Amino acid sequence: MFTLFEGGADGSWIVDRVVAIVGESVPRVARLNITTRPDQPPRGGPWPLVGFTSNARYTTAAERAALESRQAPLGRPEATRAVLIPIRKNAAWWAMAQDQRREIFEERSRHIAGSLDALPAIARRLHHSRDLGEPFDFLTWFEFAPSDEGRFDALLAFLRASEEWKYVDREVEIRLTRA
């Protein structure tokens, strides 16, 4: 199933801020409308951004059990803040084999282990875009209560300081509030 993030005048999320962290930004919009559909829509400009949820590519059974014992679902009433982070990784990342990507992702960057502290405060969902010819490789959607924004910022700082993030060649941070 495909998720569409359509930027425009309508939608249930108000865009508070769009910051280009690495590389080119995306056009500033007032609202974000999120829908799902079974087929990929034809591409037309920088919005909508489109991705699909899928099986996890790196997570071991033990790591998944740790995540599942702590994680919260999307859509909690108190989670009125959200952040959409589209990222693209560079050619060097995608030229690596599975074991090399895993080594950097977890053994050296602690992507999963280091994110556990942010659960269950921060709920998230990963969408894959690279295989669709989209401008970004991944679209990650985060939701949390306003009082947990500091915790989210700490998670972001941790990930951006990691070895894995040296392979990120485009990243945009879109902060939102539920309308």
Next chain:
Amino acid sequence: MFTLFEGGADGSWIVDRVVAIVGESVPRVARLNITTRPDQPPRGGPWPLVGFTSNARYTTAAERAALESRQAPLGRPEATRAVLIPIRKNAAWWAMAQDQRREIFEERSRHIAGSLDALPAIARRLHHSRDLGEPFDFLTWFEFAPSDEGRFDALLAFLRASEEWKYVDREVEIRLTRA
């Protein structure tokens, strides 16, 4: 980039035989037309079958080096025979984490190590379909010279006898000759 396998009256491959190995078959057609396009087409019935090429999900750097030192490209003039094998894996397969799938795929089934003997005679390309809501999870395309058909049959027999194949709940074998 998406690859479309369209079954019908036209196309550069003649369909010799369609065999349902596990589960439901696909409609018998006279020809197969293969094209690529940047967007997923809307689904309409059992044909076309659609998938995308992507980074390998299980192959280590050492395994990739072994494959790359032996494998042949598609499109060799002598490779006038082809086989398209759409497969679907069951819910138990997809419920496993990455390390569990890898363990069965290679450590126990020797999918990569056991396929090396078939190279370079058999050229192949894997297309991913599961994330598109397609009826199959994978579409694998094989090409070889008529004199290597026995080698291909041995490869198929090896894979179908593996532990990995216990998770296959739909498989169709489509044998073709270049028109």
